[in-house]
Amino acid sequence: MNSTLVTGNTCAPELRHLTLGMLPLNDAAPLVVALENGYFGDEGLDVSLSVETSWAGLRDGMQLGLLDGAQMLALMPLASTLGLDGRATPMISAMTLNLGGNAITVSQTLYERMLEHDPGAMQTPVAQAKALARVIEMQRQTGGPKLRFANVYPFSSHRYLLRYWLATGGIDPENDLELRVVPPPLMAYQLESRKLDGYCVGEPWNRLAASRGQGRVLCGSFDIWGGEPRKNIWCARSLGPAVP
Amino acid sequence: MAIRVLIVDTKNERSQALEQALAEAGFDVVSTVDEQDDLYVTMEELQPDAVIVDAALPSRDTLEHLGQLGRRYPKPMIMLAEEETPDLTQQATRAGVSAYVVDSISPALVRSMLNVSISSFESFRALKGELSRTQETLSQRRAIDRAKAMIMEMHGLGEDAAYQYMRKTAMNRRMTIHELAQELLSVTGNKGK
Numbered sequence: 329m330n331s332t333l334v335t336g337n338t339c340a341p342e343l344r345h346l347t348l349g350m351l352p353l354n355d356a357a358p359l360v361v362a363l364e365n366g367y368f369g370d371e372g373l374d375v376s377l378s379v380e381t382s383w384a385g386l387r388d389g390m391q392l393g394l395l396d397g398a399q400m401l402a403l404m405p406l407a408s409t410l411g412l413d414g415r416a417t418p419m420i421s422a423m424t425l426n427l428g429g430n431a432i433t434v435s436q437t438l439y440e441r442m443l444e445h446d447p448g449a450m451q452t453p454v455a456q457a458k459a460l461a462r463v464i465e466m467q468r469q470t471g472g473p474k475l476r477f478a479n480v481y482p483f484s485s486h487r488y489l490l491r492y493w494l495a496t497g498g499i500d501p502e503n504d505l506e507l508r509v510v511p512p513p514l515m516a517y518q519l520e521s522r523k524l525d526g527y528c529v530g531e532p533w534n535r536l537a538a539s540r541g542q543g544r545v546l547c548g549s550f551d552i553w554g555g556e557p558r559k560n561i562w563c564a565r566s567l568g569p570a571v572p
Numbered sequence: 573m574a575i576r577v578l579i580v581d582t583k584n585e586r587s588q589a590l591e592q593a594l595a596e597a598g599f600d601v602v603s604t605v606d607e608q609d610d611l612y613v614t615m616e617e618l619q620p621d622a623v624i625v626d627a628a629l630p631s632r633d634t635l636e637h638l639g640q641l642g643r644r645y646p647k648p649m650i651m652l653a654e655e656e657t658p659d660l661t662q663q664a665t666r667a668g669v670s671a672y673v674v675d676s677i678s679p680a681l682v683r684s685m686l687n688v689s690i691s692s693f694e695s696f697r698a699l700k701g702e703l704s705r706t707q708e709t710l711s712q713r714r715a716i717d718r719a720k721a722m723i724m725e726m727h728g729l730g731e732d733a734a735y736q737y738m739r740k741t742a743m744n745r746r747m748t749i750h751e752l753a754q755e756l757l758s759v760t761g762n763k764g765k
Contacts (some may be wrong), residue, residue: 379694381627381630382632382633384636384648385632386672388670392661413636413647481633482637508612508637509633510634511631511634514608
């Protein structure tokens with residue numbers, strides 16, 4: 329049996345040295361602030377942050393045991409626990425970092441085409457999706473290529489937000505258009521160079537396209553799914569029972 | 573039939589060396605592309621059996637999606653059914669190598685491909701490390717020379733005497749000669765480099 333060290337009225341943490349993975353995004357701010365302001369130290373923890381560049385990189389780090397915890401898309405650890413994403417590795421959520429904060433953006437060209445089909449109906453997400461459905465139908469009749477939309481990772485709320493929104497307009501996300509995964513920093517560029525017609529992503533990539541006049545932000549994720557959990561900090565379940 | 577490998581890397585020198593090393597080990601490198609390429613089109617056209625990608629590239633997430641799309645697309649290494657290589661996967665991750673492979677490649681070939689890639693990435697890093705150390709030494713050397721010239725001028729000393737003076741002062745102040753030189757140069761508004 330492990331004996332628990334008691335100092336004063338607080339328990340010493342079972343693990344002192346922790347490596348936490350993160351991506352350089354706005355929602356990693358709590359981790360960075362906690363490190364810089366010494367909040368981890370106040371709790372008796374010695375934390376180092378490992379800055380990764382892809383969600384796949386964080387998943388590998390968690391599943392290979394190189395990371396003790398990580399900021400992840402809320403769906404990733406569920407997929408990991410179920411063995412759908414990489415090696416089946418049970419994980420538990422330590423805290424939710426934020427809710428919502430994503431948006432759907434389309435290219436200026438597509439926006440204008442949607443307006444043509446339904447000038448007055450761009451007010452609600454459902455009306456927008458229906459206008460998009462008409463553009464897709466027109467595209468099909470004229471034999472044009474499928475429209476191309478992007479999200480950030482197969483196991484992300486972005487993907488499901490996008491699919492749900494498309495479906496409200498009667499669009500079949502599997503067949504009526506092409507869904508891709510594009511790293512967020514490349515999205516605005518691909519919208520500009522017409523490799524993409526739209527995407528669902530967090531900030532600043534919606535506003536960036538809008539401020540350059542290349543894209544129009546249609547709706548925020550809150551309009552589609554109020555309070556959707558976006559990013560959580562997750563740790564390996566093997567740590568779970570031992571580390572409250 | 574040789575395994576068809578696609579390399580995704582933005583560092584030209586490194587990918588060229590890797591391409592050569594893989595070819596020597598009997599792999600068929602079908603193409604080397606970088607971040608801006610359309611991986612959906614590339615993968616469809618070239619249909620590689622394996623992809624070696626710089627683990628630091630965000631495009632990995634696109635490869636993840638492709639891996640989910642169907643059997644003919646390579647899957648992330650961590651997902652291999654026949655996973656007898658957890659150490660190798662860790663080693664590769666540490667070296668900054670990520671691999672995606674189709675199910676049908678034998679574990680022995682995966683191992684060989686990874687070993688070649690890891691050692692190629694590592695020797696590239698070692699080379700870069702050595703270069704930056706050499707450059708640092710050079711720039712330190714220059715700062716020391718400039719500070720020495722300044723002292724020679726200010727105190728009318730010969731080269732040796734000026735150097736001895738700097739050495740003694742640095743020792744007394746428990747700093748390296750380079751640190752002293754930098755301080756001298758910055759105090760007199762004479763920028764190092």
